[in-house]
Amino acid sequence: xxxxxxxxxxxxxxRDAVTAPASAMLVLAGAGSGKTRVxxxxxxxxxxxxQVSPHSILAVTFTNKAAREMRGRIEELLNFPAxxxxxxxxxxLAHRLLRRxxxxxxxxxxxxxxxxxxxxxxxxxxxxxxxxxxGRFPPKQIxxxxxxxxxxxxxxxxxxxxxxxxxxxxxxxxRVYEEQCDRAxxxxxxxxxxxxxxxxxxxxxxLEHYRRRFRHVLVDEFQDTNAIQYAxxxxxxxxxxxxxxxxxxxxxxxxxxxxxIENLHRFQHDNxxxxxxxxxxxxxxxxxxxxxxxxxxxxxEGRLGKDLWTSGGSGExxxxxxxxxxxxxxxxxxxxxxxxxxxxxxxxxxxxLYRSNAQSRQFEEKxxxxxxxxxxxxxxxxxxxxxxxxxLAYLRLLSNRNDDPSFERVINTPTRGIGTRTVDAIxxxxxxxxxxxxxxxxxxxxxxxxxSRARGLLGAFLQLIDKLARQAAGKALQEQVQLIVxxxxxxxxxxxxxxxxxxxxxxxxxxxxxxxxxxxxxAPAADEEGMAPLDRFxxxxxxxxxxxQGDPFEACVQLMSLHSAKGLEFELVFVVGLEDGLFPxxxxxxxxxxxxxxxxxxxxxxxxxxRKLYLCYAESRRLYGRDSYPRPSRFLREIPAEHLEExxxxxxxxxxxxxxxxxxxGVFAHIAAAGAGFKLGQRVTHASFGEGVILQAEGExxxxxxxxNFAKAGTKWxxxxxxxxxxx
DNA sequence: CTCGATGAGTTTTTT
DNA sequence: ACTCATCGAG
Numbered sequence: 055x056x057x058x059x060x061x062x063x064x065x066x067x068x069r070d071a072v073t074a075p076a077s078a079m080l081v082l083a084g085a086g087s088g089k090t091r092v093x094x095x096x097x098x099x100x101x102x103x104x105q106v107s108p109h110s111i112l113a114v115t116f117t118n119k120a121a122r123e124m125r126g127r128i129e130e131l132l133n134f135p136a137x138x139x140x141x142x143x144x145x146x147l148a149h150r151l152l153r154r155x156x157x158x159x160x161x162x163x164x165x166x167x168x169x170x171x172x173x174x175x176x177x178x179x180x181x182x183x184x185x186x187x188x189g190r191f192p193p194k195q196i197x198x199x200x201x202x203x204x205x206x207x208x209x210x211x212x213x214x215x216x217x218x219x220x221x222x223x224x225x226x227x228x229r230v231y232e233e234q235c236d237r238a239x240x241x242x243x244x245x246x247x248x249x250x251x252x253x254x255x256x257x258x259x260x261l262e263h264y265r266r267r268f269r270h271v272l273v274d275e276f277q278d279t280n281a282i283q284y285a286x287x288x289x290x291x292x293x294x295x296x297x298x299x300x301x302x303x304x305x306x307x308x309x310x311x312x313x314x315i316e317n318l319h320r321f322q323h324d325n326x327x328x329x330x331x332x333x334x335x336x337x338x339x340x341x342x343x344x345x346x347x348x349x350x351x352x353x354x355e356g357r358l359g360k361d362l363w364t365s366g367g368s369g370e371x372x373x374x375x376x377x378x379x380x381x382x383x384x385x386x387x388x389x390x391x392x393x394x395x396x397x398x399x400x401x402x403x404x405x406x407l408y409r410s411n412a413q414s415r416q417f418e419e420k421x422x423x424x425x426x427x428x429x430x431x432x433x434x435x436x437x438x439x440x441x442x443x444x445x446l447a448y449l450r451l452l453s454n455r456n457d458d459p460s461f462e463r464v465i466n467t468p469t470r471g472i473g474t475r476t477v478d479a480i481x482x483x484x485x486x487x488x489x490x491x492x493x494x495x496x497x498x499x500x501x502x503x504x505x506s507r508a509r510g511l512l513g514a515f516l517q518l519i520d521k522l523a524r525q526a527a528g529k530a531l532q533e534q535v536q537l538i539v540x541x542x543x544x545x546x547x548x549x550x551x552x553x554x555x556x557x558x559x560x561x562x563x564x565x566x567x568x569x570x571x572x573x574x575x576x577a578p579a580a581d582e583e584g585m586a587p588l589d590r591f592x593x594x595x596x597x598x599x600x601x602x603q604g605d606p607f608e609a610c611v612q613l614m615s616l617h618s619a620k621g622l623e624f625e626l627v628f629v630v631g632l633e634d635g636l637f638p639x640x641x642x643x644x645x646x647x648x649x650x651x652x653x654x655x656x657x658x659x660x661x662x663x664x665r666k667l668y669l670c671y672a673e674s675r676r677l678y679g680r681d682s683y684p685r686p687s688r689f690l691r692e693i694p695a696e697h698l699e700e701x702x703x704x705x706x707x708x709x710x711x712x713x714x715x716x717x718x719x720g721v722f723a724h725i726a727a728a729g730a731g732f733k734l735g736q737r738v739t740h741a742s743f744g745e746g747v748i749l750q751a752e753g754e755x756x757x758x759x760x761x762x763n764f765a766k767a768g769t770k771w772x773x774x775x776x777x778x779x780x781x782x
Numbered sequence: 783c784t785c786g787a788t789g790a791g792t793t794t795t796t797t
Numbered sequence: 798a799c800t801c802a803t804c805g806a807g
Contacts, residue, residue: 118795145797169797243797278796311795410793412799432795469783597797617794639793655794678792679798 057541060098060131064091071331072096076104076270078291078325080318081300084362085347085661086338086623089300090120093272094127096298097139108139109268112290115143116278118598120621124274137530138270144283148250151489152241153585153593155260160254162239162736164454164589167596171438173197173242176459180230183485191223195442200231201222201694204244205280205312207251237490238458244282251286255355265290276301276321280312287325290488293325303349303358306616309647318358336362336661339513342669346697351694354650362661370666371699374690377672380416380631387670388420391611394626401427403625405612407659409637413630421611431614436569436600439547441559445566446595448538452523453588456490468547472515476508492516518542531587532571539563543715594710616659627663629656632671633684656689669698738779 061069068088071081072095083089097113100106115121121142128136140147149167156163177193177200185343203213210229216222235241243248254261271291276299279287280519291297299321306315314320322328324381336344344362348527390406406417414430421428436442444467447460455461466472483503484591485492498504499513522541526534539545548559573591585593616637631637638652660667671686739745 143797149797167797170795246797308795310793410799412792473783599797615794637793643791652793 057103059103059707060095063706064088064095065335065663067331067333067335068092068095071333072099074104074329074331076296078295078321078328079298080276080321080325080328081298081333082330082358082360083300083302083333084336084360085302085305085658086336087333087362088337089128089274089302089333090124090127092333093274093300094124094131096272097128098131106269108136109140110267111141111272112147112268112270113139113141113272113274113288114147115141115274118143118146120274121146128152132139143597144279145246148246149593149597150237151250152246152253155253158257158260160236161241161249164456164586165239165241166450166454166457167246168235168240168242168459169438169596169599170197170243170471171443172240172459173200175233175463176228177231179459179462180227180234183481184227184230186223186227191227196227197222200228201242201244202312203228204242204248205282205383207248207282209248209286228452234458237488238456239454240457241461243770247280247282247286251282251289254286255291261289265294266759269296271297273297273299277303277306277315278308278313279317280314281317284314284317284320286408295325297321297325301361301578304354304360304654305620305658307651307658308619309651314363334360334362336364338664339661340366340378340665342368342371342697343660343663346372346667346693347657349694349697350653350660350692351657354653372667372669372693372697373701374698375668375670375701376686377670379674380413380672381420383630383670383672384416384420387417387630387668388424388426390628390668390763391421391626392424392426395426399625401609401611404628405614405615405619405622405624405662406627406628406630407619407662408630409616409617409639409655410631413636417613427610431612431618436557436562436565437595438599439559439562441562442566442595444544445535445539445542445563446592448519448522448542448544449535449588450592451492451536452526452534453586453592455492455519455672458484458491459489461495464542468543470515470543471511472508476512479504481513508760525651526588531574531591532567534588535570535591536567539567604659616655619662622656623662623664625664626666626668627659628670629659630670631675632656632669632687632690634687635673635682635684636675636677637687638689653689653692668701669693738781740777740779 061073065088066070069090069290071079071092081089081092083092093113097111100111101108112217113121113124113301117126125136125141128139134780142150152159152161152165156165174193174197177196178188181188181193181196183192203209203446210225210232213225213228216225227365235245254264268290271287273287278301288298303318306313309315339362342366344364345368348361375383375386377386387406391401394404395401403428407412408414408417411432414586418428418430437446444464447457447463450457450460451464462477480491480494480498483489483498487494487497489497495512495516497518497586499509518541522538524538525541529537545560545563548556548563550556551559570591572593574587612622616629634643638649638655642648642652669690671690672684674681674683676682
């Protein structure tokens with residue numbers, strides 16, 4: 055490949071970063087400034103010009119998606135597979151390393167990964183055994199406590215015993231939690247990183263091996279690194295001037311889950327020879343959008359500093375819409391999207407961004423009413439679904455009988471008559487013996503403690519697992535999964551579950567078999583060949599929970615939280631719910647640091663828009679069952695008026711004349727018809743068709759039409775301008 | 783075990 | 798207002 059092709063498509067700043075001589079490098083990459091391009095071209099540059107073997111390059115991202123994208127683009131650019139380059143997420147790489155060195159790190163070869171749901175359940179179980187009240191010790195808070203400490207590199211034994219009784223209990227729970235994980239051979243997400251860090255820190259030989267091997271270390275989204283990730287990168291690169299990081303302090307929106315924006319400053323301090331390159335030319339948005347974003351983010355303190363600019367025009371002004379209430383806001387947005395798509399634009403290029411997921415509902419209702427397909431991001435992902443986790447728990451039990459959380463999940467799922475009494479007895483004995491639940495259960499089937507019926511049922515369960523394990527031995531992965539899904543009785547169990555839910559679950563279980571087949575067909579990564587396919591599949595399920603929603607190809611309007619929108623871009627963007635208390639959120643209003651993070655979130659939202667941005671707020675909003683009258687978001691005042699243009703709905707926006715009757719959809723159709731408004735679901739009378747109910751509405755002004763279901767005449771579309779409908 | 787009543791909480795999310 | 802989880806009754 056020609057080097058000019060590597061360098062020519064880059065602007066001067068990008069070129070600086072890509073072609074820099076080996077040194078520590080901080081690339082401050084503004085939104086839409088081509089940061090992935092810089093990473094990809096940098097790696098290609100290292101390989102082609104510096105003659106670095108891909109074997110010597112380590113590239114780290116936060117999400118699997120980002121890792122996949124980077125790998126894909128490198129392969130596309132170089133036109134050959136980059137298989138032996140270590141490229142992945144922090145967690146994925148940690149996992150790979152721990153598998154390689156399992157024995158040295160004190161883990162069983164078959165260790166498995168706890169996802170946060172598993173972790174939550176385990177904590178609750180521990181609370182029960184410690185006889186602590188969930189009200190006083192909320193499991194969520196404990197989970198947060200444990201993870202926060204792990205992210206900082208602190209184990210329970212490192213914590214100085216607190217004088218404060220509550221804190222002391224937390225420490226105790228943490229200690230027990232660690233013991234339980236160790237005994238069961240389980241590793242949570244934080245543990246992956248922590249254990250990897252400790253291993254390298256305390257073992258000079260492997261550390262030196264990896265330090266020598268990785269001649270270049272590159273990190274994406276560096277502003278999202280936490281303390282332990284930073285420490286790990288330092289271990290690998292300290293004194294070698296070979297750490298190349300790309301990030302944007304202005305897009306740091308994950309402080310609440312441990313990301314340390316100050317790692318950017320620490321990087322500069324710890325790498326005194328570093329170079330700093332700013333990518334400020336933006337290839338995404340119009341001048342108005344960028345200037346609004348620049349002005350907003352300028353309010354934050356202690357920034358590394360950066361101003362986005364474009365060589366393109368300033369574009370349309372940003373539209374600001376003050377909605378009457380949240381319904382009106384939703385209708386406005388849906389209607390604008392409708393108009394926009396009528397102009398021939400792709401629905402998938404329109405996005406509605408909100409602060410909290412609960413806000414999606416209003417928009418969904420209005421989009422449905424206008425017949426616009428949409429897709430909501432977020433929610434349960436494939437490997438997080440209940441039925442999938444059930445099946446995975448069986449599989450984990452095959453691999454490791456001492457996996458207590460899996461044992462407990464599965465012992466009576468599907469129901470096989472093993473009740474709480476039996477399970478309690480198993481737990482008590484396991485506690486006494488300091489053994490796993492499995493071992494305790496085995497003992498109970500031979501002792502004379504349980505009633506004979508319970509003993510028999512328990513024995514049958516243990517035999518079932520052993521039998522499945524025997525049958526699965528030596529089989530191909532998808533056959534193993536198939537065997538478990540059926541042999542466990544899960545399929546039959548969910549077949550009995552009534553309604554659509556049960557059907558979906560059965561389909562998902564079948565899908566799991568397909569997923570296993572696909573997974574098995576893909577060539578194993580060179581470094582993980584020693585691992586049993588089943589263990590690899592289980593790790594894959596935990597580390598990459600899959601997409602939340604299928605059919606990303608259908609042309610849909612995109613609905614998502616501002617957090618989920620990071621890294622994406624759309625022609626048309628609506629940032630909605632810009633009200634103090636919602637965005638910025640209530641919890642952030644009083645705390646300057648959190649308020650700055652909210653401001654960065656707003657900055658992220660604004661910079662998603664390529665051509666047209668709408669900012670919306672509601673003058674009244676129904677929140678937690680009450681009407682609230684929030685002030686417009688302070689962020690709106692921080693955007694210079696010159697970039698904004700207030701919009702009004704043309705025609706008249708109908709307002710509720712009377713309260714909605716109970717049980718009706720809480721929807722007004724904003725039908726602009728000579729000042730008269732009708733609501734969806736409203737009863738109306740027509741001179742010749744008689745009485746009916748409004749089902750749908752579309753169009754406005756003289757074009758406004760409604761669909762009415764008449765009691766006698768059936769369903770009809772009527773032009774409001776002619777139909778002379780009267781409220782019934 | 784399944785159903786319905788009751789009560790608490792209600793930003794953001796990946797791995 | 799609404800969801801989700803737990804708890805008690807059948």
